[in-house]
Amino acid sequence: MAVDTDRDGRGAILSVRSLNVDFTLRGARHRVLRDVSLDVRRGENLAIVGESGSGKSVFCKSLMGLLDANGRVESGEILYEGADLATLTEKEWLKIRGKEIAIVMQDPMTSLNPLIPIGRQITEALRLHRGLKGKAAREAAMGYLRDVGIAQPELRFKQYPHEFSGGMRQRAVIAIAIACRPKILICDEPTTAIDVTIQAQILDLLLSLQQKYQLTTIYITHDLGVVARVADRVAVMYAGDFVEIGTTEEIFYDPRHPYVWALLSSMPQLAKKGENLYSIEGSPPDLSSPLAGDAFAPRNRYALKIDFVRRPPLFSLTETHQARSWLLDPRAPKHERPETKGGGAG
Amino acid sequence: MLLRLMPLEGYFNNYEKLTPTQIKVGLAKLWLDRPMAVQLGHFWQDTLRGELGVSNKYRVNYPIGKIIASKAPLSIQIGLMAVTLAFLLGMPLGILMARSARGHSRLKIWDRFGTVVVVVIQAVPASVYYLFIQIYGTELLGKFFPLPTLFARDNPLTWILPVFSLSLSTMAWSAMWIRRYMADESTKDYVLLARAKGVPAAAISRRHIFRNAFVPLVQSVPTTILLTLMGSLYVESRFSIPGMGGLLVDVIKRQDNTMVQALVLVYSGISIVGLLLGDVAMALLDPRVRFAGKGDAR
Ligand SMILES: Nc1ncnc2c1ncn2[C@@H]1O[C@H](COP(=O)(O)OP(=O)(O)OP(=O)(O)O)[C@@H](O)[C@H]1O
Ligand SMILES: [Mg+2]
Numbered sequence: 001m002a003v004d005t006d007r008d009g010r011g012a013i014l015s016v017r018s019l020n021v022d023f024t025l026r027g028a029r030h031r032v033l034r035d036v037s038l039d040v041r042r043g044e045n046l047a048i049v050g051e052s053g054s055g056k057s058v059f060c061k062s063l064m065g066l067l068d069a070n071g072r073v074e075s076g077e078i079l080y081e082g083a084d085l086a087t088l089t090e091k092e093w094l095k096i097r098g099k100e101i102a103i104v105m106q107d108p109m110t111s112l113n114p115l116i117p118i119g120r121q122i123t124e125a126l127r128l129h130r131g132l133k134g135k136a137a138r139e140a141a142m143g144y145l146r147d148v149g150i151a152q153p154e155l156r157f158k159q160y161p162h163e164f165s166g167g168m169r170q171r172a173v174i175a176i177a178i179a180c181r182p183k184i185l186i187c188d189e190p191t192t193a194i195d196v197t198i199q200a201q202i203l204d205l206l207l208s209l210q211q212k213y214q215l216t217t218i219y220i221t222h223d224l225g226v227v228a229r230v231a232d233r234v235a236v237m238y239a240g241d242f243v244e245i246g247t248t249e250e251i252f253y254d255p256r257h258p259y260v261w262a263l264l265s266s267m268p269q270l271a272k273k274g275e276n277l278y279s280i281e282g283s284p285p286d287l288s289s290p291l292a293g294d295a296f297a298p299r300n301r302y303a304l305k306i307d308f309v310r311r312p313p314l315f316s317l318t319e320t321h322q323a324r325s326w327l328l329d330p331r332a333p334k335h336e337r338p339e340t341k342g343g344g345a346g
Numbered sequence: 347m348l349l350r351l352m353p354l355e356g357y358f359n360n361y362e363k364l365t366p367t368q369i370k371v372g373l374a375k376l377w378l379d380r381p382m383a384v385q386l387g388h389f390w391q392d393t394l395r396g397e398l399g400v401s402n403k404y405r406v407n408y409p410i411g412k413i414i415a416s417k418a419p420l421s422i423q424i425g426l427m428a429v430t431l432a433f434l435l436g437m438p439l440g441i442l443m444a445r446s447a448r449g450h451s452r453l454k455i456w457d458r459f460g461t462v463v464v465v466v467i468q469a470v471p472a473s474v475y476y477l478f479i480q481i482y483g484t485e486l487l488g489k490f491f492p493l494p495t496l497f498a499r500d501n502p503l504t505w506i507l508p509v510f511s512l513s514l515s516t517m518a519w520s521a522m523w524i525r526r527y528m529a530d531e532s533t534k535d536y537v538l539l540a541r542a543k544g545v546p547a548a549a550i551s552r553r554h555i556f557r558n559a560f561v562p563l564v565q566s567v568p569t570t571i572l573l574t575l576m577g578s579l580y581v582e583s584r585f586s587i588p589g590m591g592g593l594l595v596d597v598i599k600r601q602d603n604t605m606v607q608a609l610v611l612v613y614s615g616i617s618i619v620g621l622l623l624g625d626v627a628m629a630l631l632d633p634r635v636r637f638a639g640k641g642d643a644r
Contacts, residue, residue: 064542066538066541066542090547093544094544094545094546095544096544097541097542097543097544098542098543098544099544102542102543103539103542105535105538105539105542107535110534110535110536111535111536111538111539112536112539113536113540113554113558114536114558114632114633114634115557115558115561115631115632115633116553116554124540124543124545124553125543125544125545128543128544128545129544160633160634162633162634173539176539176543180543180544
């Protein structure tokens with residue numbers, strides 16, 4: 001497949017092709033990512049949404065070669081700058097991690113080493129990837145602390161994580177992430193564990209850094225409010241596969257996959273006043289046995305017979321909008337789409 | 347204090363042959379005829395002056411302080427060597443185990459091997475493997491140089507086996523705990539973040555995991571050292587080392603009350619110092635503890 005180019009002429013910086021990831025748990029194999037394909041475009045803010053356990057974190061970890069020891073990429077390609085990351089050795093990964101692709105994790109309370117001063121946790125990366133030492137590394141690190149909005153960087157540089165508040169720690173984690181000038185920044189639920197009053201500040205910070213350093217950012221989130229605030233494009237994941245991909249407007253105002261309908265109507269921010277909040281019935285599929293057809297079919301009110309038998313192909317609706325549902329097949333019977341358009345968001 | 351309730355014989359060398367007046371004088375010398383409170387006050391005064399009194403059976407009327415001073419240095423030397431050796435062997439073993447436990451199945455054999463070593467050392471009674479080490483160790487080393495079975499202070503070769511024997515249980519202990527704590531630490535988020543920064547696995551083990559795993563251990567390190575110093579009982583008697591090891595048991599058996607009292611005092615003092623040192627070491631390593639105490643360091 002040719003590398004996509006979107007309307008602005010920005011090509012894909014990262015292309016995931018038919019990626020399968022398995023985990024072995026007590027001898028049993030679980031396919032956690034099933035034949036996943038996705039293009040990440042240079043300079044965009046992409047959001048990946050989906051319920052808990054759908055495989056969002058596993059997807060991102062596989063982009064950094066950070067899968068747990070019992071997990072591995074079975075097949076597929078992760079194309080980045082002409083190389084297939086899926087085939088890298090541990091040694092080769094060391095040149096990618098932090099330098100090309102960096103990550104901000106969910107919980108700033110646990111993602112910093114409690115015994116090492118903040119400054120040294122930043123310079124550790126600088127030394128590895130940019131060869132900066134001593135004073136030069138110090139200066140650079142303090143620059144990044146300033147960049148992420150930490151006042152008095154000289155003082156903060158020497159302090160330990162426990163002397164930072166939650167929001168400050170997340171800023172420090174972001175400083176570590178951008179310190180080596182990565183091209184891609186993955187934010188795995190960057191605000192979930194943070195005080196609501198600070199969440200917006202962190203998101204604004206990430207957006208401004210994205211501009212300043214021309215980052216390509218991938219956000220993982222449950223929170224459609226976050227999506228509306230930061231994302232250019234949204235990819236919706238269900239049971240280890242992307243079921244719908246489109247621009248933020250397309251996903252919010254013209255969703256096509258029944259799972260996305262259900263997801264949108266279950267969000268309190270988007271529900272109309274006075275209406276009952278919708279919750280998706282049933283539970284996500286068991287990944288230990290192979291899935292036939294559309295993984296969402298058993299929970300899908302609109303499921304067709306074929307949904308239980310064959311996996312739907314990816315139907316292209318516009319240049320930017322694709323969905324994986326048999327309902328989009330010309331032969332599918334007419335169906336009523338539920339009302340999902342939200343007022344405030346988008 | 348409980349010692350006071352023991353039969354009075356313990357305070358004399360030849361109780362049966364003494365007349366009641368002689369006993370009275372003897373007791374008065376030790377202030378034992380006064381009320382309890384006075385006795386206690388006197389005891390504290392002496393202790394604070396470092397005065398441990400005199401022995402009355404082990405070596406009659408010889409100052410206890412001197413007895414200890416003549417035996418302690420050797421025990422301390424051997425103990426410290428043993429502890430050093432224990433950590434030199436135990437830490438790398440534990441680290442190796444922790445790292446291989448996380449790695450590929452090919453490496454896991456190291457973890458298995460280490461576990462077997464640790465379990466064997468802990469399961470087999472110390473006196474048994476001491477005996478084995480003494481017999482086979484002497485034979486083995488004897489192939490290279492002439493080696494007497496028993497300890498001789500001025501022959502450095504004879505130090506090897508006792509020190510090694512004494513270090514084994516501490517080695518197993520430290521290997522086991524460092525492995526466990528490192529395994530715990532390696533699943534933490536900050537380790538994942540360090541990997542995400544591109545830090546090589548060996549540096550992560552050293553800089554991040556090991557230091558954090560060492561914190562809960564370090565608190566008990568001084569106590570362990572002191573326990574090794576005191577626990578050299580078997581080893582010292584096995585190799586006939588004239589150290590402190592057998593002293594306490596010896597004087598208890600012979601009902602040398604003043605000696606028992608002095609030794610118990612010394613040992614409890616040592617334990618308290620050990621606990622204190624443990625806390626100090628912990629505070630040195632872990633900034634969270636350090637700052638909690640001082641409020642703010644900078
Ligand atoms: N080390 C592992 N061993 C076995 N299964 C795993 C492992 N890591 C993840 N999984 C499984 O992979 C699936 C996806 O997990 P993942 O963490 O990617 O979910 P997620 O979408 O990020 O969820 P959340 O929103 O809760 O973070 C889950 O079913 C999980 O049980
Ligand atoms: Mg997750």
